[in-house]
Amino acid sequence: MREPAEGTSTDDGRKPEAIGSMNIGVIGATGVVGHEMLTILDERGVDSDRVHCIASSRSAGLTLPYGKDHLTVGTLEDTVFEDLDVALFAAGPDTARTWAGQAVSMGCVVIDNSSAFRDDPDIPLVIPEINGNLLDGFKSPGIVASPNCxxxxxxxxxxxxxxxxxxxxxxxxxxxxxxxxxxxxxxxxxxxxxxxxxxxxxxxxxxxxxxxxxxxxxxxxxxxxxxxxxxxxxxxxxxxxxxxxxxxxxxxxxxxxxxxxxxxxxxxxxxxxxxxxxxxxxxxxxxxxxxxxxxxxxxxxxxxxxxxxxxxxxxxxxxxxxxxxxxxxxxxxxxxxxxxxxxxxxxxxxxxxxxx
Ligand SMILES: NC(=O)c1ccc[n+]([C@@H]2O[C@H](COP(=O)([O-])OP(=O)(O)OC[C@H]3O[C@@H](n4cnc5c(N)ncnc54)[C@H](OP(=O)(O)O)[C@@H]3O)[C@@H](O)[C@H]2O)c1
The missing domain is CATH 3.30.360.10 (Dihydrodipicolinate Reductase; domain 2)
Structure with missing residues (x-):
């Protein structure tokens, strides 16, 4: 198991890193939310070699535009999390329930867009402008839920x-x-x-x-x-x-x-x-x-x-x-x-x- 993503822990005294130095997986990259995640990561200046596109086996091998590059879509399976510090899930609640725990056990921070974890009192449900303070004590690796749109x-x-x-x-x-x-x-x-x-x-x-x-x-x-x-x-x-x-x-x-x-x-x-x-x-x-x-x-x-x-x-x-x-x-x-x-x-x- 890899070390947790640097900068995502509050109790190790390490300095935070910019998100550009993390390996980020977009789970559901072929969907409308996944597409927007790729757009924003590119806007934030994250290099294409840091971004991993993942979807179902239906989409394996497809290529998606990312800035001036194209990224190949991989299938969601255990091994994808080995290369990741962060997994951004946009693939529905069933996929999140099946895979988020696995991602965390392999050292990933998971941020999920589905309803899978929003009613779990142990998982923060966060809009940073409103209750971003809930992340102050976040123990990495772990799961954060993003609310309904x-x-x-x-x-x-x-x-x-x-x-x-x-x-x-x-x-x-x-x-x-x-x-x-x-x-x-x-x-x-x-x-x-x-x-x-x-x-x-x-x-x-x-x-x-x-x-x-x-x-x-x-x-x-x-x-x-x-x-x-x-x-x-x-x-x-x-x-x-x-x-x-x-x-x-x-x-x-x-x-x-x-x-x-x-x-x-x-x-x-x-x-x-x-x-x-x-x-x-x-x-x-x-x-x-x-x-x-x-x-x-x-x-x-x-x-x-x-x-x-x-x-x-x-x-x-x-x-x-x-x-x-x-x-x-x-x-x-x-x-x-x-x-x-x-x-x-x-x-x-x-x-x-x-x-x-
Ligand atoms: N659309 C919105 O405005 C919005 C807003 C907030 C939250 N959300 C939530 O975000 C999530 C994604 O929504 P969306 O609108 O982007 O849906 P979408 O356009 O239908 O895309 C779904 C994505 O999930 C992938 N996927 C489905 N089953 C999978 C599996 N078994 N393994 C791996 N990947 C799988 C799909 O891959 P394939 O292409 O290979 O099938 C696709 O990339 C949902 O939970 C939704 O409720 C959506």
Whole structure:
């Protein structure tokens, strides 16, 4: 077994290294989140010989562009972890459950994008801007979970407000893009656009309803109370990230025929009354947030502007008209769920571990 990745331990007194000196595996490299991870690693200047692309046996031997190079995709098997310091998982919960323990036992730090470990109290669920301090005592090697994409976007918008005025309840309605359901769903939307342009019948196989020119219930499983899994994740994970199990949270999650970046309307009931201007200034000064709230020009958050951006856009800030004490706050947010909702948050976790 190799030594744990240098700089990922807090108790050995060693100096942190930049992520560019680590051997990083992207597990699920052929997927939409994996693709974005490769893009960000390249943006961070990580050399191609430090990056290992891994997917299922279906993709073995494929090549993926990385900067000016091409990387060959390897199959997920025991031996891949021998060469790695870090394994960034973007291959779904089953793969994470099967392989993350093996990666850790071979000395890897694992950061997982799936739901596999988000409800494990021993595994930190982290958005670095909000609860990055949970990584201060991280014992390497080990696992860190990155939250659900809608949860991350919502939390980026509301965590500063929670610190300012305390959230009593939160109600969220999402408008989630098709790439949130993975590469095959994206291909299906592109095919539907071609079918529409050609005047052909529009077909769907991957998602339960057609995405093009439509809005429909999120495709995840529905429980006995009628909530889909995405709605349950937002409720559970938000409370965990804010460390506030007492907050009442409900969500309604739908897909919209948008390729990339989720939007959401959020209604908060606060402990303390606030003024819109004070919230706008607070959010304007918060990391990872861009306030887009121009009532005169009608410029507000939109997925097409948020797509490809690191920042979460927040706007439509209003006080609830029937709460004269300023304890009701309404807002609208849009964020790239492939970047801050997944790949960017994962790499920020890795960078935060370097500084822990
Ligand atoms: N899409 C989003 O916006 C988003 C946001 C946050 C979190 N997530 C989570 O991130 C994970 C990946 O999502 P995605 O949207 O990128 O999915 P995706 O586009 O469908 O990609 C899935 C990836 O996992 C790989 N994979 C599947 N089964 C595997 C196996 N048995 N062994 C090795 N690799 C395997 C696939 O490889 P092959 O190509 O070889 O099949 C592919 O690279 C999921 O857990 C998802 O919930 C997604």
């Amino acid at each position: 809608s949860t991350t976007i919502a939390m980026m918008a509301v965590a500063p407000i929670h610190r300012l005025a305390g959230i009593r309840s939160m109600s969220v309605t999402t408008y989630q893009s098709v790439s949130g359901a993975g590469a095959e769903a994206m291909e299906e939307l592109e095919q539907q656009i071609r079918q529409h342009a050609a005047g052909e019948p529009i077909t769907n196989r991957v998602l339960p309803s057609r995405a093009l020119l439509n809005v429909f219930n999120h495709e995840s499983s529905i429980d006995a109370d009628g909530f889909n899994e995405e709605e349950r994740k937002i409720r559970f994970e938000s409370r965990r990230i804010l460390d506030a199990p007492e907050i009442a949270i409900s969500a309604t999650c739908v897909r919209v025929g948008v390729p990339r970046a989720h939007a959401m309307a959020i209604e908060l009931v606060l402990e303390k009354g606030v003024k819109v201007e004070e919230v706008r200034e607070l959010l304007d000064g918060s990391d990872g947030i861009r306030v887009v709230d121009d009532r005169e020009l009608k410029r507000f958050p939109e997925p097409r502007h948020a797509a490809g951006q690191d920042d979460i856009e927040i706007g439509r800030l209003r006080l609830h008209p029937d709460r004269a004490d300023g304890t009701g706050l309404l807002l609208f947010a849009a964020g790239d769920q492939l970047r801050k909702g997944a790949a960017l948050n994962t790499i920020q976790i890795l960078e935060r571990l370097q500084n822990a």
